[in-house]
Amino acid sequence: xxxxxxxxxxxxxxxxxxxxxxxxxxxxxxxxxxxxxxxxxxxxxxxxxxxxxxxxxxxxxxxxxxxxxxxxxxxxxxxxxxxxxxxxxxxxxxxxxxxxxxxxxxxxxxxxxxxxxxxxxxxxxxxxxxxxxxxxxxxxxxxxxxxxxxxxxxxxxxxxxxxxxxxxxxxxxxxxxxxxxxxxxxxxxxxxxxxxxxxxxxxxxxxxxxxxxxxxxxxxxxxxxxxxxxxxxxxxxxxxxxxxxxxxxxxxxxxxxxxxxxxxxxxxxxxxxxxxxxxxxxxxxxxxxxxxxxxxx
Numbered sequence: 121x122x123x124x125x126x127x128x129x130x131x132x133x134x135x136x137x138x139x140x141x142x143x144x145x146x147x148x149x150x151x152x153x154x155x156x157x158x159x160x161x162x163x164x165x166x167x168x169x170x171x172x173x174x175x176x177x178x179x180x181x182x183x184x185x186x187x188x189x190x191x192x193x194x195x196x197x198x199x200x201x202x203x204x205x206x207x208x209x210x211x212x213x214x215x216x217x218x219x220x221x222x223x224x225x226x227x228x229x230x231x232x233x234x235x236x237x238x239x240x241x242x243x244x245x246x247x248x249x250x251x252x253x254x255x256x257x258x259x260x261x262x263x264x265x266x267x268x269x270x271x272x273x274x275x276x277x278x279x280x281x282x283x284x285x286x287x288x289x290x291x292x293x294x295x296x297x298x299x300x301x302x303x304x305x306x307x308x309x310x311x312x313x314x315x316x317x318x319x320x321x322x323x324x325x326x327x328x329x330x331x332x333x334x335x336x337x338x339x340x341x342x343x344x345x346x347x348x349x350x351x352x353x354x355x356x357x358x359x360x361x362x363x364x365x366x367x368x369x370x371x372x373x374x375x376x377x378x379x380x381x382x383x384x385x386x387x388x389x390x391x392x393x394x395x396x397x398x399x400x401x402x403x404x405x406x407x408x409x410x411x412x413x414x415x416x417x
Contacts, residue, residue: 127285127287127293128292129292130292131292132292133259134295136251136256136259136260137263137295137298138386140251140259140263140264141267141299141302141390142391142408145392145408146408150408156189156269157269157309159311159314160183160269160272162314164183165180165183165232165273167180167231168228169228171228173228176228177231177235178196178197180231180232180235181239182195184232184235184270185239188239188242188243188268188270190242193215194215195215195216197218197219198218198220199219199220199221199225200219200221201221201222202219204221205221205237205288206234206238210241210242216242218238221234232273233288233289234288236265236270236273237262237274237288240264240265240268240270241261243268244261244264258290259290259291261290262274262290266299266300267299267302269303271289271296271300272300272314274288276315276316276317276320277289277320278317278319278323279317280319292323293323296327297324297326298330301324301330305389311324312324312325337372337385338350338385339385339402339417340413340415341414348416351372354367354370355398359381372384372385375395380397380398382397383395383398383417387408387409387413389406389409389411390409390411394413397417398417399417401417402415402416402417
């Protein structure tokens with residue numbers, strides 16, 4: 121939780137975010153992911169000063185459990201002084217214990233955001249899905265929360281002005297925007313009307329620009345002239361220099377498996393690597409997210 125400290129911006133965790141999206145599709149499956157096609161609605165996370173603190177927190181927690189298709193487990197929410205925004209006790213159930221930072225007693229509008237992250241920990245625990253290391257695992261949790269329809273609350277909790285700032289979660293605001301935009305492209309759902317924070321909306325638009333760029337990289341036919349020109353140059357080099365190392369600055373790599381030159385690249389939806397022969401126009405279908413891709417190899 122960043123409270124008053126400078127907020128990190130940009131896309132420093134993008135590789136881990138993309139790996140998290142791939143892991144979600146692999147673990148939950150295409151059909152399972154589409155069970156989350158509708159986001160948590162704002163009314164389910166609404167929390168006014170007139171609400172009883174503990175009863176209101178329990179209500180929002182139950183809404184999170186229901187939205188994430190968790191078994192009807194009881195989530196007990198408490199408040200205490202702590203360094204972080206919240207913590208959750210991950211046990212076998214049937215009850216889960218979440219503790220929120222005492223500051224949420226007076227910042228109730230953001231209780232839903234904190235619970236979105238912690239309840240997602242419960243879901244990932246039940247799925248047996250985790251990344252090595254605390255940092256990457258927390259990035260996985262934020263990415264999953266946003267992609268499965270509850271994490272737009274985490275971006276909406278971002279507020280920043282000349283004298284103060286607040287951000288929840290481990291992703292930057294723009295990275296939250298990126299994940300939400302990737303979700304929006306798949307499920308045709310625009311989360312921007314739900315933002316109450318002007319800074320959250322700005323971060324979403326920047327993240328969306330980056331997400332759209334994923335679908336405009338060669339060898340996809342939607343790639344622009346500059347990308348196609350660079351791709352053609354790299355293709356000639358790969359043919360003339362078999363076995364040459366791939367350039368990490370480009371999103372594709374060439375290889376010759378003895379049956380002809382092939383190009384591999386990340387699926388713009390789930391980022392699973394796809395390999396197709398270099399032979400002009402090719403239609404590829406991602407085996408993980410089932411996206412059909414028009415390529416010019």
